[in-house]
Amino acid sequence: MQMSAPGSGNLYEKSIGAAVRRIEPAKPRLSAGIVPYRFNAAGELEIYWVRRSKKLRFMGGWHAFPGGRLADSDAAVPQAGELPDAQIYRRSGPAAAHPSCALRELFEETGLLAVRGRLPPAAGLDAAREKLLADGLDFAAWLKEHSLHLDRSRLRYAGRWVTPPLSRMRFDATFFLLEWPLEETLQPTVIPGELVFGEWARPAVAVSRWAAGEALLAQPTLQTLRILAAHGVENGLPRLAEFHGREPDAPKAIEFRPAIRVIPLAAPTLPPATHTNALLVGDKDLALIDPGSPWDDQLGPLREIVDAVIGETGGRLTAIWLTHHHGDHVGGVEWMRRVYNVPVAAHAESAAKLAARGITVQRRLADGEILALAGPSGLRFRVLHSPGHARGHLCFYEETQRALIGGDMVAGASTIVIDPPEGNMGDFLSSLERLAALDADVLLPGHGTMIREPARLLDKTRQHRLMREDRILEAWRSGKRTPEAIVAAVYERTAPEARPLAARQVLAHLERLSATGRIDGFHPRRPLL
Numbered sequence: 001m002q003m004s005a006p007g008s009g010n011l012y013e014k015s016i017g018a019a020v021r022r023i024e025p026a027k028p029r030l031s032a033g034i035v036p037y038r039f040n041a042a043g044e045l046e047i048y049w050v051r052r053s054k055k056l057r058f059m060g061g062w063h064a065f066p067g068g069r070l071a072d073s074d075a076a077v078p079q080a081g082e083l084p085d086a087q088i089y090r091r092s093g094p095a096a097a098h099p100s101c102a103l104r105e106l107f108e109e110t111g112l113l114a115v116r117g118r119l120p121p122a123a124g125l126d127a128a129r130e131k132l133l134a135d136g137l138d139f140a141a142w143l144k145e146h147s148l149h150l151d152r153s154r155l156r157y158a159g160r161w162v163t164p165p166l167s168r169m170r171f172d173a174t175f176f177l178l179e180w181p182l183e184e185t186l187q188p189t190v191i192p193g194e195l196v197f198g199e200w201a202r203p204a205v206a207v208s209r210w211a212a213g214e215a216l217l218a219q220p221t222l223q224t225l226r227i228l229a230a231h232g233v234e235n236g237l238p239r240l241a242e243f244h245g246r247e248p249d250a251p252k253a254i255e256f257r258p259a260i261r262v263i264p265l266a267a268p269t270l271p272p273a274t275h276t277n278a279l280l281v282g283d284k285d286l287a288l289i290d291p292g293s294p295w296d297d298q299l300g301p302l303r304e305i306v307d308a309v310i311g312e313t314g315g316r317l318t319a320i321w322l323t324h325h326h327g328d329h330v331g332g333v334e335w336m337r338r339v340y341n342v343p344v345a346a347h348a349e350s351a352a353k354l355a356a357r358g359i360t361v362q363r364r365l366a367d368g369e370i371l372a373l374a375g376p377s378g379l380r381f382r383v384l385h386s387p388g389h390a391r392g393h394l395c396f397y398e399e400t401q402r403a404l405i406g407g408d409m410v411a412g413a414s415t416i417v418i419d420p421p422e423g424n425m426g427d428f429l430s431s432l433e434r435l436a437a438l439d440a441d442v443l444l445p446g447h448g449t450m451i452r453e454p455a456r457l458l459d460k461t462r463q464h465r466l467m468r469e470d471r472i473l474e475a476w477r478s479g480k481r482t483p484e485a486i487v488a489a490v491y492e493r494t495a496p497e498a499r500p501l502a503a504r505q506v507l508a509h510l511e512r513l514s515a516t517g518r519i520d521g522f523h524p525r526r527p528l529l
Contacts, residue, residue, distance in 0.1 A: 012326075013327065016326060034065060038182050044202055049064065071101065078150065116149045157176060159220070164249075256442065263280060265298040273447040278290050278292060281379060284373070325357070344360065390423065429466070483507065487502045
């Protein structure tokens with residue numbers, strides 16, 4: 001029985017090649033946050049940070065500062081005092097709503113209430129906070145009932161940050177600092193739920209805990225802690241305020257782990273992805289991984305980021321490493337190679353395909369090879385040949401930090417396409433199993449944000465593919481022999497425009513079913529090369 005397979009064996013690559021239109025990233029939601037600070041008995045600066053529950057869909061298990069999304073009612077909450085630097089952040093929405101949101105979230109998450117007026121008894125505060133946490137309190141009405149006004153004059157503007165366009169959930173966040181003296185009767189507490197922990201900590205200690213892998217931090221939190229550790233409050237505030245003026249969606253480096261920076265670049269990729277993640281790793285010797293965008297407005301800022309890191313570290317860019325040959329991962333390779341005059345390294349299977357794109361591979365990487373980068377962090381990446389999505393696909397594993405650079409093995413918001421003959425489902429499943437066995441702490445994918453404890457996702461992805469394969473086998477045994485018929489039975493929720501690629505997935509599964517002896521009579525129309 002011949003399998004009628006639509007299109008050529010590189011439909012996926014052709015689809016990427018045709019993806020010249022930019023896909024707009026998700027629109028950020030307005031939010032606000034507060035960094036409570038104090039000076040301890042020894043006169044040392046401390047900040048109050050919280051840890052989010054691992055059960056939360058967004059940033060579960062991460063450390064953060066109190067904060068959250070703006071509510072429609074925030075602008076109407078009674079407030080008093082001058083609004084600090086209102087002209088700076090007014091462009092993010094109604095200026096009055098930002099301090100109101102930040103102070104409401106501070107009360108909800110820590111019990112601290114910065115107001116003008118006489119506070120109710122502790123029992124009344126606790127009851128109001130419990131209701132607020134349960135979405136059962138009209139905060140504005142409660143403040144008015146007790147003749148209280150949020151005191152925005154106590155806030156210090158500390159920057160505006162917009163989540164980079166690597167995530168489907170994005171925030172346009174205005175941050176404030178708020179001094180909460182040691183002698184205040186009311187002190188912060190965390191009610192277990194969305195948050196599991198809170199504590200006062202010196203900024204330098206918090207940064208060291210992140211560097212040791214004991215805390216996960218978003219870039220605004222990390223940068224705020226670094227600035228406060230280095231400069232204190234008064235000298236640090238002007239540096240924090242600098243972050244309001246940058247273009248929200250311009251390429252930026254996100255240091256998810258020490259000396260491992262993700263730089264989302266707009267690239268011709270397939271939706272729902274809008275960007276491909278380039279990575280800049282190292283702190284003396286530097287390597288650039290997968291500069292995927294071909295567009296000048298992305299490559300220019302990428303060069304600025306590389307130059308800035310070189311300036312900060314006194315380092316140098318030594319190489320470009322590639323996870324695989326697909327166009328959305330290599331679009332800027334030649335441009336960056338010429339600028340920095342560095343060699344390109346990839347797997348031997350990728351070299352010929354890259355040569356066809358005008359990219360010369362000077363170094364062929366092999367499974368198990370160690371790529372050591374000289375510098376204070378002493379990064380050592382083990383090369384892992386992980387075929388399946390592409391024959392020459394590579395991952396890079398930094399064993400000390402247990403950080404896995406995963407290319408297109410998994411993605412933050414989409415399914416990886418396995419398109420024969422370049423793609424092979426059996427290889428893909430084996431690669432997933434091998435990577436899960438590493439027990440990495442974090443995975444940095446080619447598309448999307450950092451994945452925590454990735455073994456669970458890698459195993460879940462493998463189980464999902466096997467479940468899909470069982471359904472394809474069932475469809476085959478029921479007499480369905482065309483890709484269209486099997487796609488209709490197995491990918492019933494797939495949009496019409498995505499069905500050609502779904503048919504390639506079907507073909508990949510049928511190849512594996514045939515190779516493992518679970519079906520007979522299957523022969524692809526074209527021989528596998």
